[in-house]
Each structure stands twice: as structure tokens, then as C-alpha cells.
Amino acid sequence: MSKQQQTFTLSGVSCAGCVSKIEKSVKAVPGVDEARVNLADRTLQVSGSVDAGDIQSAIESAGYGAEPVRRSERELREQQRAEEQRHYRQLLWRSGLALGLGVPLMAWGLLTGEMMVDSPMQQLLWGAVGLLTLGVLLYCGGHFFSGAWRAFRHHNANMDTLIALGTGTAWVFSMLVVLLPQLLPEAARHVYFEASAMIIGLINLGQALEVRARGRTSAAVEKLLQLQDPTARVVRDGREVDMPLEEVQVGDRLRVRPGEKIPVDGRVLDGSSLVDESMLTGEPVPVKKAERDTLSAGTLNKNGTLLFAAEKVGAETRLAQIIEMVKNAQSSRVPIARLADKISAIFVPAVMIIAIVSALIWFNWGPDPRAAHMLVVLTAVLIIACPCALGLATPMSVMVGVGKGAEYGVLVRNGKALQQASNLTTLVVDKTGTLTEGAPKLTDLETVGDGDADELLALLASLEQGSEHPLAEAVVAAARERNLDLLPLSEFEAITAHGVSGTVDGKKILLGNRKLMQRENIDIAAWHERADELADLGRTAMYAAVDGAAAGIIAVADPIREDANAAIARLLRLGLRIEMLTGDSSATADAVAQQLGIDRVHAELLPEDKERIVGDLMAQGQRVGMVGDGINDAPALARADVGFAIGAGTDVAIETADITLMRSSLHGVANAIELSRATLRNIKQNLFGAFVYNTLGIPIAAGVLYPFTGALLSPVIAGAAMAFSSVTVVSNANRLRFFQATEVQ
Amino acid sequence: MLALLINGIGLVLIAAILWWFWLGPRRQTAAAVSGAERLQILVKDGVYEPDHIRLPAGEAATLHFRREDPSPCAEWVLFPDLEVSAQLSVHSDTAVKIPAAEPGEYPFTCQMQMYRGTLVVE
Numbered sequence: 001m002s003k004q005q006q007t008f009t010l011s012g013v014s015c016a017g018c019v020s021k022i023e024k025s026v027k028a029v030p031g032v033d034e035a036r037v038n039l040a041d042r043t044l045q046v047s048g049s050v051d052a053g054d055i056q057s058a059i060e061s062a063g064y065g066a067e068p069v070r071r072s073e074r075e076l077r078e079q080q081r082a083e084e085q086r087h088y089r090q091l092l093w094r095s096g097l098a099l100g101l102g103v104p105l106m107a108w109g110l111l112t113g114e115m116m117v118d119s120p121m122q123q124l125l126w127g128a129v130g131l132l133t134l135g136v137l138l139y140c141g142g143h144f145f146s147g148a149w150r151a152f153r154h155h156n157a158n159m160d161t162l163i164a165l166g167t168g169t170a171w172v173f174s175m176l177v178v179l180l181p182q183l184l185p186e187a188a189r190h191v192y193f194e195a196s197a198m199i200i201g202l203i204n205l206g207q208a209l210e211v212r213a214r215g216r217t218s219a220a221v222e223k224l225l226q227l228q229d230p231t232a233r234v235v236r237d238g239r240e241v242d243m244p245l246e247e248v249q250v251g252d253r254l255r256v257r258p259g260e261k262i263p264v265d266g267r268v269l270d271g272s273s274l275v276d277e278s279m280l281t282g283e284p285v286p287v288k289k290a291e292r293d294t295l296s297a298g299t300l301n302k303n304g305t306l307l308f309a310a311e312k313v314g315a316e317t318r319l320a321q322i323i324e325m326v327k328n329a330q331s332s333r334v335p336i337a338r339l340a341d342k343i344s345a346i347f348v349p350a351v352m353i354i355a356i357v358s359a360l361i362w363f364n365w366g367p368d369p370r371a372a373h374m375l376v377v378l379t380a381v382l383i384i385a386c387p388c389a390l391g392l393a394t395p396m397s398v399m400v401g402v403g404k405g406a407e408y409g410v411l412v413r414n415g416k417a418l419q420q421a422s423n424l425t426t427l428v429v430d431k432t433g434t435l436t437e438g439a440p441k442l443t444d445l446e447t448v449g450d451g452d453a454d455e456l457l458a459l460l461a462s463l464e465q466g467s468e469h470p471l472a473e474a475v476v477a478a479a480r481e482r483n484l485d486l487l488p489l490s491e492f493e494a495i496t497a498h499g500v501s502g503t504v505d506g507k508k509i510l511l512g513n514r515k516l517m518q519r520e521n522i523d524i525a526a527w528h529e530r531a532d533e534l535a536d537l538g539r540t541a542m543y544a545a546v547d548g549a550a551a552g553i554i555a556v557a558d559p560i561r562e563d564a565n566a567a568i569a570r571l572l573r574l575g576l577r578i579e580m581l582t583g584d585s586s587a588t589a590d591a592v593a594q595q596l597g598i599d600r601v602h603a604e605l606l607p608e609d610k611e612r613i614v615g616d617l618m619a620q621g622q623r624v625g626m627v628g629d630g631i632n633d634a635p636a637l638a639r640a641d642v643g644f645a646i647g648a649g650t651d652v653a654i655e656t657a658d659i660t661l662m663r664s665s666l667h668g669v670a671n672a673i674e675l676s677r678a679t680l681r682n683i684k685q686n687l688f689g690a691f692v693y694n695t696l697g698i699p700i701a702a703g704v705l706y707p708f709t710g711a712l713l714s715p716v717i718a719g720a721a722m723a724f725s726s727v728t729v730v731s732n733a734n735r736l737r738f739f740q741a742t743e744v745q
Numbered sequence: 746m747l748a749l750l751i752n753g754i755g756l757v758l759i760a761a762i763l764w765w766f767w768l769g770p771r772r773q774t775a776a777a778v779s780g781a782e783r784l785q786i787l788v789k790d791g792v793y794e795p796d797h798i799r800l801p802a803g804e805a806a807t808l809h810f811r812r813e814d815p816s817p818c819a820e821w822v823l824f825p826d827l828e829v830s831a832q833l834s835v836h837s838d839t840a841v842k843i844p845a846a847e848p849g850e851y852p853f854t855c856q857m858q859m860y861r862g863t864l865v866v867e
Contacts, residue, residue: 076834083835087815143790143816150790157766158791158859159818207816214817218832331823331830331856344858349766353759360755364748388818391857395821414828 006052008044009247010037011065018064025062029054043247077225084211091208094140098201101136105129105194106716117181117189126178126191130171133193137167141200157348159387163203165352166382167196170715173375187369192379192715199383199719206723213730217396219737220403221330224323227279227298232263235307252310256301264297265312265319273304280318280662325413326406330399334415336680337394340687347387351698355381358702366703373703376712380701384718388726389693393686396733401679404739409662410672417658420641421676426622427571427669428614428636431582431592433629434646434666435568436558440470442478443539444555446530456552458484460511460544462504466492471540472500474556499542510545517543517550527553538591557588560595567666568596570742574673576625579617581610581636610636627669644669671741678739686729693725788822788833788860789813793853796862802848809838821856824864 010022019037022044026035031050038045044066046055052068059066109115117126138145145168147160174191181189231242235253248254248264256262262275274286277299286302289295295308298319314320333341359378366373394415402412412418432438445453461479464472466489479486492502498519499512510520514531517524522545530553534541539557543550571578579600582589589603602613610628614636617624626633626640634656637643645657646664661668701713787794788810800806812819812833822841823830831841843864851864 079837080832080834083815087835090815147791147814150792152765154792154796155766156792156861159857160791211817214820327832328828328830331821332828333823333825341858345861346767349762352762356755356758356762360752363751363755387859388857391859395856 006046006050006055006068007247008046008052008055008059008066008068009249010042010044010059011067013037013042013064021062022059022064025058026055029058075230077222081215084215088208088211091204091211095201095204095208098136098140098197098204100201101132102194102197102201102716106198109194115190115194117177117191118186123178123181126174126193129193130175130178130191133171133174133197136197137171137200140204141167144200144203157352159348161348162351162382162385162387163199166379166715166719167199169375169382170199170379171196184371185369188371190369190372192375195379195715195719198716202716202719202723206727209724209727210730213727213734214396216734216737217399217730218330218403220400220406221323221326224298224319224326224406227261227319229261229263233257246314248310248313250310250313254308254310256306256308258301258303258305260301262295262297262299262301262308264310264314265317266295266308266310268293268295268306268308270307271305273306274302276300276302280322322406322411325411326402329402329412329414329418331395332398332414332416334394334398334419334683336419336683337415337687340390340393340690344387344391347385347390351382351385351387354698354702362703373712376715377701377703379715380713380718381698383715384697384701384713384722385694386690386697386722386725389690389729390687392726392729392733393690394683396730397679397682397686397736400733400736401675401682401739404736405672405675408668408671408675408741410668410675411660411662412672412676413658413660417642418676418679420623421625421659421673422680424576424623424625424642424673426577426579426617426624428579428581428610428617428624428626428640429598429666430610430626430628430633430636431580431584431589432558433664434561434627435564435580435592435596436560438558438629440474440540440556440558442474442554443557443559444534444541445478445552446554447552448550451551453552454482454484456544456546457482457554458487459504459507459509459546460554462487462489463492463500463502463509463511465489466502467494467500471542471556475554507547511542511554513542517545520545520548522548522550524550526550535587536591538588538595540588560592561665563665563667564596566743567670568598570667570670571673572597573742574670576673577622579613581605581613583607607633608635611639614639625669625673627666644672667741667743671743674741675739679736682733682736686732689732690725690729693721697721697725785809785811785838786862787811787813788819788855791818791859793860793862797865798862799865799867800843800846802866803845805845806843808841808843810841811838812836818855818857818859822853822860823856824851824853826851827864
């Protein structure tokens with residue numbers, strides 16, 4: 001184990017005496033160079049080459065508790081980036097060095113044509129160049145050789161194998177020419193040192209560019225990680241201490257000031273403020289937070305100071321879970337890549353065999369100089385084949401596509417969901433909460449003559465405060481919204497299937513349907529027409545009476561979401577058939593469907609019917625996506641090819657759905673489908689490119705064009721093609737970063 | 746004579762490739778780990794070591810991947826059938842949690858499938 005710095009959080013430490021006791025017992029552990037306790041934030045820093053478990057047990061035997069602090073994800077990332085940068089520079093340096101030898105050699109060959117070994121003098125000179133090339137091969141390409149050897153011992157073959165074999169063969173052949181030219185016919189006494197050096201240089205250059213391009217593919221996760229600040233302000237013993245995020249524990253009290261980010265998940269103890277949760281929910285309007293409200297890590301505190309208790313820290317926070325899910329999805333397998341996976345498993349040995357077979361064909365039937373042709377073909381085939389492009393084709397696109405989804409508030413469970421979302425034919429949408437707000441609202445209030453609407457509403461709301469019916473809630477909510485005072489209620493009575501009655505402010509109030517009014521002999525003939533109009537709009541109308549006389553009519557409806565119309569239009573443009581499901585009555589359902597332009601409606605459904613309808617559609621050969629809230633619709637979501645859980649990203653939804661929409665808008669579904677189509681298109685381009693590249697490149701390297709061109713493909717060109725094929729794949733995947741949903745903001 | 750020799754060498758090489766990479770007995774470095782034990786897998790020079798890992802069925806486990814290869818190929822380890830993946834940081838341990846799984850063979854690979862290993866749940 002190498003020397004390193006480790007940090008532990010301590011528990012049970014209260015005084016300076018404990019500090020020296022702990023430091024002493026830890027220093028006694030073999031391998032510890034330095035141990036320092038920080039009493040303020042109750043941490044222990046240990047440096048030395050020692051196992052974390054040993055230190056923990058030493059502290060425990062001294063009578064205290066200790067937990068190793070896990071380095072934060074962000075820190076790991078930064079380290080990773082630094083490492084990547086170092087690797088990038090190393091690859092560039094190696095590439096430069098190898099090309100520094102290869103380019104002049106190649107230029108010499110092209111300009112003078114003197115790459116032959118005919119005299120002892122040339123033998124000596126080329127021998128020296130050969131040794132120099134060997135040095136370059138080992139220094140700049142040593143990792144290819146060691147990798148190839150290790151893989152070989154494990155009965156494996158990879159890209160390193162091909163590069164090592166290709167460059168190694170060229171070098172060995174050239175060295176043979178230098179040392180024993182008499183073994184070969186005169187025309188074949190050609191050296192290929194420049195090819196070895198150039199190939200190593202080009203492939204290092206290609207890898208350097210690839211490291212660069214790959215860094216950008218994970219930008220989305222980086223953005224999510226940056227939602228958290230590295231420190232949190234913890235209130236301990238009445239003092240505020242800034243401490244690293246990783247050391248915050250459940251139960252700690254934290255303070256956030258205006259403009260700061262919420263560090264961990266928790267519940268407000270004191271204060272009130274507006275919190276911008278758009279990064280997690282996509283909800284653009286800041287949410288008011290007061291005592292006992294929950295806070296999510298990564299959200300932004302706008303205008304007040306909040307004191308809150310940490311409830312979930314580290315990997316338990318919702319933000320961490322979202323990041324984890326995105327990361328997992330980014331590297332999951334897409335069914336379309338199965339063929340590519342199978343091919344890449346047998347690719348390298350197959351290429352080796354093809355290389356030998358084509359070399360033998362050139363040797364037996366090819367024109368002179370046969371030995372030289374044989375070598376060029378062998379090397380070029382080994383070098384041009386690029387298993388990486390094939391292997392990279394899907395993962396890179398999925399990585400960028402899933403990350404882009406996270407930016408849009410679309411969490412994709414895995415590659416399979418992404419692929420299926422791209423070719424859906426039917427979208428089944430649950431009405432309540434998806435197309436409509438999900439909570440009934442008072443839409444209309446009309447009074448007899450010039451009666452005061454607010455006064456009537458106050459009376460009706462006072463009456464309804466005794467009821468638990470959802471429609472009653474709408475009336476009460478409307479009164480609250482208008483800041484009306486509710487009056488005391490007496491003699492409340494709920495008359496089943498009719499309505500409610502009661503006495504408010506000494507007046508007898510009735511609220512209910514036509515039957516109630518008929519029973520109480522109240523004349524409502526003047527309102528019939530209006531009531532029918534409201535019903536046609538999908539609203540539920542109720543008559544009101546005060547002291548035995550009709551007072552007005554009110555209507556309650558679950559209003560259609562503002563953006564539903566535009567979102568449905570987008571989905572229809574995407575070529576999807578839309579079916580609406582609801583438990584509501586046909587009249588209400590039809591009214592909503594008509595306003596939205598949906599022609600297939602299934603109304604008056606029981607919860608279990610939804611799953612059956614999804615199943616029926618699938619049996620008809622439709623590829624079905626189901627949009628629901630993830631809790632009530634769980635079975636139907638699970639049954640469908642793709643289940644979209646809409647809204648707020650509750651934990652349950654995240655666990656069950658194929659695609660979770662953080663934002664409760666149908667636009668999210670359209671975004672998800674557009675994105676999945678773009679990603680799949682990108683994957684297909686990549687796969688097609690990689691297949692075509694390999695299936696064309698290998699025969700060309702094997703010399704099928706020789707009869708037409710009279711020349712073989714130079715191994716140097718093969719090396720360049722191979723180096724840039726994987727860069728091309730990664731760059732194409734990066735194009736997905738510029739994906740734009742068609743939603744009009 | 747030379748032609749015979751060269752052709753012979755070529756054919757022998759092809760047979761050797763077939764045997765070594767596909768048909769021959771695979772020498773694997775195997776390791777078994779129970780839920781509680783700590784198992785380190787070295788990611789270096791194109792291979793996982795050990796590349797054959799046995800786990801008891803129905804038990805979650807944690808594997809520690811130590812990546813010593815800075816090349817981008819080694820950056821991720823994927824267990825596609827288990828939907829588990831991890832980004833490995835260079836020169837340090839990355840704990841990868843494996844959920845309890847049904848008995849069977851679960852291959853794990855790097856992103857480009859050049860690093861390969863098998864997880865056997867039994």
C-alpha cells in the first residue's frame with residue numbers, strides 16, 4: 001500500500017484530552033507517520049502507508065468511534081481529469097517523438113527512394129536507424145507491447161495485440177534485411193523502419209485526441225456534480241463551522257444563506273425562503289419553503305436564510321441517486337449493439353488469421369517482390385483493423401444521449417429503454433395529473449342577478465369546509481385564494497348523490513345537483529341551459545341556493561394543463577397514436593379529449609383496466625409507451641414497452657419507470673422520444689461507420705485493389721486510418737451534445 | 746523448399762491462433778469471494794486480474810477494482826446483464842457493488858470489450 005492521506009470522522013470526542021489519547025493510539029499503529037485530530041470538526045487526518053481498518057480498530061479500542069471519510073465524487077472527478085490531462089500530454093509527447101523519427105525517414109524514402117540494403121555501408125547505417133527505431137518503439141509504444149503480452153498470456157487478444165504485431169513484424173523484417181540481406185531476393189531488400197515509427201506515432205496521436213473527446217462526453221454528469229458545493233455550514237454547539245460535505249452527518253443542523261446551494265437533503269427547522277428546484281424538477285417557478293418542508297441537495301436558496309436538519313447525506317441524497325442512475329444508464333447495453341458485441345469478441349484473432357491468409361496468398365500467387373508484398377499486406381491488415389471503433393460506437397452515443405437527457409430532466413433507466421422509446425407507435429396517457437392538473441379547481445361562479453360573487457363563494461366555502469369531497473376542496477381553495485374569511489357552520493348534512501346543506505351566518509345554504517334542487521323545490525329553470533354548456537366543457541356544475549331561493553351556479557373542473565395542447569401536438573407530429581385513459585365519466589373525458597385533439601379515449605376505467613388496455617394494444621402489435629404518475633399506474637407502466645413516470649421524480653417512480661421525467665409536463669415525454677430517436681440515429685451512424693470502415697479497410701489493406709491501382713496500401717496510411725477511425729466515432733457521438741428539443745420555450 | 750516452409754509456418758500460426766484464443770484450455774486466474782470478503786481486481790495492461798470471479802448466489806458483494814492503466818479503454822467496468830457499471834479512477838480503488846443475483850455467468854468488460862472477465866454466481 002502506498003503512502004497516502006486518510007481522513008476519518010470521529011464520534012465520542014469531546015475534549016482536548018481525547019485528542020491526545022486518539023493521536024497516541026493511532027500513532028502506535030505500524031505504518032502511521034502522522035496523525036492529527038481536529039477537534040472543531042471532529043476529524044482525524046492520518047498520513048502513512050496503513051490500512052484504514054487498522055486505524056479504525058485502534059481508535060475503537062481507545063474507546064471512540066471512527067468512520068473513514070469517503071472522498072467526494074467531485075474530488076475523484078477532479079483527480080481523474082488531472083490524470084487524464086497528464087495522460088493526454090504523455091500520449092502527445094510519445095506521438096511527437098515517434099513521428100519525429102518516422103516523418104524524416106518517410107520523407108527520405110519518398111524523396112530519394114533509397115530504402116534498400118545493398119552494401120555493407122547501408123547495412124551499417126540502416127542497422128543504426130533500426131536500433132533507434134527499436135528505442136522509439138519501446139519508449140513510445142512499450143505499453144502496446146506489454147499489453148499485448150499480458151493479454152496473450154490470458155488467451156486474450158486486443159487492440160494492443162494488433163498494433164504490437166503489426167509494428168513488431170515490420171521491424172523484425174527490416175532488421176532481417178539489414179542483418180542477413182542475402183536471405184532475400186534483391187528486390188525485397190527494403191526496410192520499413194519508418195512504418196513502425198509512424199504507426200506508433202499516429203496511434204498515440206489518435207489516442208490523445210480520443211482522450212480529449214471522451215472527456216467531453218461525460219459533461220452532463222459533471223454539471224450535476226457541480227450542483228453541490230464542496231462545503232456545508234454546520235451549526236455545532238451554537239457555532240457555525242464550515243466543513244467538507246462528506247463529513248456532514250444525518251441529524252446535523254445546517255444553515256444556508258440566500259444565494260447558497262442546499263448541501264444535503266433535509267427538513268427545514270427554522271426560517272422561510274424561496275428555493276429554486278428547477279435543476280431537479282424542471283419546475284421553473286421557485287418553491288416556497290417554511291418549517292417542516294423538505295429540501296433537496298443541489299437546489300438553490302433564493303432569498304431567505306434557512307436552518308435545517310440533515311436527513312440524507314452522501315450517496316443517499318436524491319441528487320446523488322440521480323447522478324448514480326445517469327451514470328449507470330450511460331454505460332448500459334443497448335440491444336442494437338448486440339451484433340457489434342459478438343463481433344468484437346472474436347474480432348482480433350479473426351483479423352490475425354485474415355492477415356496470415358492474405359500474406360500467404362501474396363506469397364504464393366502474387367507478383368514479385370513477394371517477400372516485401374507479403375510483409376506490407378500482413379502489417380497493413382493488422383494495423384488497419386480497428387476493434388475500438390466497433391466497440392465504441394454505441395457506448396459513446398448512449399453516454400452523450402443519456403447525459404443530454406438529464407439536462408432536460410429526462411432520466412433514462414438503461415440503454416434498452418432508450419432504444420425502445422425511439423420506435424414507439426402508441427402512447428397511452430393517463431389523464432389525471434398528466435393532461436390535467438390533477439386537482440379540481442373552481443372554474444365558474446355565476447350569481448343570480450347582480451349578487452356578490454365573493455359573498456356567495458364565502459358562504460359556499462364555509463358550507464364545504466365540513467366536507468371531504470374533492471370538489472369541496474376546490475371550493476374552499478378558491479375562497480382561500482381570494483382571501484375570503486370562512487364563517488362558522490352548523491347543521492351540516494351531506495345528502496348522498498345530491499349534495500350538501502347547512503346553516504352559515506343564520507342562512508340555510510344548499511349546494512348540489514339538479515336532484516337536490518328539485519327535492520327542495522327550488523326553481524332553477526333559468527340555469528338549465530348554462531349547466532348543460534358547462535357539462536359539455538367537461539366541467540361539473542352545481543347549483544347553489546340561499547334561504548330557499550336559487551343563488552347561482554358554480555362549476556368545478558380538473559383544468560387542462562397549460563402546456564398539454566402544445567405537447568400533444570408535438571407528440572402527434574412525432575407520428576404517435578395517442579390513447580387517453582381515465583377513471584372519469586365519458587362526458588368529462590370526451591370534453592378533455594376534444595379540446596386536446598385526442599380521438600381515442602378509454603373512460604370510466606378501474607385501475608386494473610389500465611394494464612389490460614396496454615396489454616391489448618401490445619397484442620395488436622403496437623409498441624406502447626405508457627405515461628403515468630408512477631404510483632397508481634405502476635402495473636401499466638411496468639407492462640408497457642416503455643413506462644414514463646411523470647412528475648416530481650418521487651423515489652418510487654425513479655425505481656419503477658423506464659424513463660422518469662423530473663418535470664410534470666407531457667413535453668418531457670416528447671423530449672424523451674425526440675432525444676431517443678436522435679441517439680439511436682447517432683448509434684446507427686456509428687455502427688454503420690465502424691462496420692463499413694472495417695469491412696472495406698481490411699480487404700483494401702489485403703490488396704484487393706492492387707490489380708487496379710498497381711500498389712498496395714502503405715501500412716502508414718493504414719495506421720493513420722485506424723487512429724482516426726475511433727476519433728471519428730467519438731466525435732460523431734459528441735455531436736449529440738448539440739441536440740435541441742423542438743419544444744418552443 | 747522455401748515456399749513449403751513459409752506456407753507451413755503460416756498454417757501452423759493459424760492453427761495456433763485458433764487453438765490459443767478459442768479452442769484451447771483457458772487458463773484463468775480465478776478467485777472466489779464471499780459477501781464479507783474484500784476482493785481486489787487489478788485492471789492493468791489489457792486484462793482483469795483475476796478475470797474469473799465466483800460469488801455465492803443471492804448475496805450482494807462489493808468488488809474493488811484497482812485501475813493501473815490510464816488509457817481510456819480501461820475507464821469503465823460494465824456488468825451489462827446486472828446493469829452495474831462504474832467509472833474507475835486511476836491508481837486507486839473503486840468499490841463496485843454487485844447486487845444479489847441468480848446463479849449464472851455474468852461477463853464483465855470494459856467499454857470497448859477489450860478487457861474481459863466473467864463473474865460466476867453459484
